[in-house]
Amino acid sequence: MESNNLFSLEEKWEAIVTCDHSFDGKFFYAVKTTGIFCRPSCKSKTPHYKNICFFNHAREAVQQGFRPCKRCRPELLIDSYDPQQEIVEKTKLFLEKNYEEKITLDTIAVIIGVSPYHLSRTFKEHTGTSPHEYLEQLRIQKAKNLLMNTDHNVTEICFQIGYKNLSSFYKHFKKSCGCSPHQFRLNQKKSKPPV
Template sequence: MINQNDISKETMWEATITCDSAYDGLFFYAVKTTGIFCRPSCKSKVPNSENVSFFGDAANAQKAGYRPCKRCRPDLKSKTYDPFGSIIEDTMQIIEKNYEQKMSFDEIATKVGVSRFHLNRLFKDRTGYTPLMYLEKIRINKAKDLLLSTTLNSTEIGYQIGYQSISSFYNAFKRHTGLTPSQFQANYVEKASY
């Protein structure tokens, strides 16, 4: 296993200025002028090299009087830290637990504590969906379950899963399945009878 003593100062400096996550957990860097220490992958402003010290672990950086960075959280025991993972997870949980309610994108962003622009970009980068696309996906999956497991009609299902208009529900359902709700139901019944 590589430790900090096996890595040259030049390599550590290069990893620091390029925010190379491959070195996370192998060393930490501290900045004398701020009194803060970080992981190599931290996206904070690049410090002047003469103000930087390197440490093999977080405990030694703290013993030397440095505080952990609030952005990259080098004090956490995990090798890497994803500050946005909890935002994605929280957004998904909010949508999954409240899909049947009328929800605005602003409300979701406020609940997870970021701007709507930041949430939209971050969520799309990580999941391939915008939060509203994800909401629609959850609703349509629930509609498919209800179509196959209840005697509710399409209109009742559309309202139950949170659509304010039936045409919005039908359009979303067709976008996701290529079928209308009744065609989807008929296809399933036809396949089940074979």
Template sequence: MKNQINHSKEIMWQATVSCDSSYDGIFFYAVRTTGIFCRPSCRSKVPNCENVSFFLNGNDAQNAGYRPCKRCRPDLNMKIYDPLESLVKDTKQLIKNKYVQNLSLHEIASRVGVSRFHLNRIFKERTGYTPRVYLEKIRVNEAKELLLTTNLNSTEVGYRIGYQSVSSFYNAFKRNTGLSPSQFRAYRNLNNVNQELD
């Protein structure tokens, strides 16, 4: 088991260079030239050894004048911080809150602070969907809810959930459910089945 006190600078430096997450929470490293401190697992560019100081806790680093890294968030009180998980969570929340707006992938990526390419790749790796497909699923679930709980017609439902044309709504709905919006409403009313929506 690693000892918090008896770490040589060489061991801590090796853990920093190799981004060893097993040392997260045991020490932090700070870089004089940037004024930032990080977790050992941080994927930031490896600094020059002579510019690095080590601290046993984040408060000591902050008291010494260093700011927490925005990538690895050493200021958060958690053993392991997964920035990619936070990116996915923020993206999902943004899409859920703004699904009615016609947000482009570029706009979504810009709001969560990464490139379109990076967001598309990470989001698909973590969820199995691209942000656009996830947006479509959110919209279709909202459409199902409206079809079952209101008297709005299919066209009105499509516009209400953010589609700019009836055909794009119809195609998205059929792609996700296998039914047209009117078939879905008729089928559900006929069977009167209360299925829980995702």
């Protein structure tokens, strides 16, 4: 079994058993019986101690013929990998590309490949908002940009950013900005220096 001089074998084993994130990027371990290598924080079933070997770098494990774990993604050139963060990033990307469409939590969950409950809970834990609240914030940001940089009327903007009716748009805009879309546009024009 190879040893990384920075940590004893006991420290490494303890890190694996406890799935300690603080050791990620400092060493990797491979399971001889499965042919897979992992980060110390991997949530996979704890292997038998006699079946593991340690590596300082992911490339060393690959050179020895081990495959990267699909759960903890040790081959990625980042110190730690959080699969939950990947769910959040994919959700944000989907919302940013499709904000003008009618989007439900179920739709997003199918696209991302997780249950609606898991998606909602994970997104809120990582961002502090629900996917729906994030979508509303995104739409309001797009509306503000259109109000400041185009001559489109409020009704056109409302439908361009994905709202199906004006009252819902006004309600969310006022809640976010403290004024109506029309007032927001007037305030922006007043604050712009003359050319």
